[in-house]
């Protein structure tokens with residue numbers, strides 16, 4: 001099974017991806033976690049991306065594609081993946097499709113975790129306290145999501161690869177909805 005999770009900052013992507021990975025025996029690949037590890041370990045990639053992350057801007061596509069290639073290939077060869085945080089733009093989706101299509105490891109289904117803007121802001125402010133995300137960075141990340149990432153929802157819907165779950169509910173209920181959607185998709189042979 002090869003699936004993507006799309007959701008705004010604060011939608012619970014990371015938490016849900018980890019749970020879904022465990023449930024179906026998939027590899028959880030989080031572009032944000034990988035980038036943060038590079039920053040922490042002060043690698044060459046880490047030095048290039050730190051500023052973008054601090055500002056809440058997207059990291060350039062070439063760096064992301066390069067960083068994800070190996071983990072995605074490895075995961076595809078061993079049970080599949082759940083990608084969280086990638087793609088973030090239609091350009092990234094198209095680039096990924098071009099690379100993965102040739103290798104037969106393209107995405108089978110995208111799960112959109114939908115949460116209202118008011119709820120997102122409430123969660124992000126609660127989470128940000130004491131950490132380094134200021135209000136303006138939070139707002140900027142939400143704006144980047146709306147402008148750059150939301151068009152992906154129509155992109156995958158047009159390709160009949162989208163399911164949406166209501167992410168405004170308690171964590172367990174959201175996980176369960178995703179599991180049900182993926183099981184349904186499996187019965188329809190949309191995912192393996």
Ligand code: AMP
Pocket residue numbers: 009031032033035052053054056057058059060064084085086087088092141
């Ligand atoms: P996340 O943990 O997914 O919210 O990602 C944290 C930050 O990492 C984002 O705000 C971006 O700066 C960067 N990032 C993560 N994934 C991507 C991606 N696919 N493309 C560009 N930047 C990304």
